[in-house]
Amino acid sequence: MxxxxxxxxxxxxxxxxxxxxxxxxxxxxxxxxxxxxxxxxAAVPDDGWDYAEFGLQAARAFLQGCSDRTKEVLALMVTEDSFSLRALEREAKAGESGLRGVWTGLTKRTRTITGDPSSALIIWDEVPEKGDFIGRLTPVTLDSFRRALAE
Structure with a gap:
């Protein structure tokens, strides 16, 4: 250990x-x-959410409870420091709002691992002129998922 x-x-x-x-x-x-x-x-907004900071062990534990589809989407999410929701949907071959089940799973898993019912994994920033959202993870969590997914 x-x-x-x-x-x-x-x-x-x-x-x-x-x-x-x-x-x-x-x-x-x-x-x-x-x-x-x-x-x-990167600044973490003070918007009432507790954004999860997962170390490598927590990221490994997180992934153990995820479906293959969720792991696939997570791998796409962490290739860059941030991701476009619409681009991610295209890369994952899902229609608009086609990843709703993945988001639900990520939220539930985040709250299970942290034990915090108000914990969130993804920091969302709206791009109003494009009807898109930019998502990102805290730097520690981003690095931990990159390393855990590479194992």
């Missing part, structure tokens, strides 16, 4: 450069790669 420690972005900013470098080395990051700080983390 792997140990897990979670540090908030605010806490990371308080660490010395040497400490940040040591943590980065243990995580297998390039020595020149900065750890995420508030200036490098």
């Amino acid at each position: 792997t140990d897990q420690i979670t540090l908030s972005a605010a806490t990371v900013t308080l660490l010395s450069d040497a400490c940040k470098a040591e943590i980065a080395a243990h995580l297998g990051l390039a020595p020149t790669s900065p750890l995420a700080t508030p200036s490098t983390i």
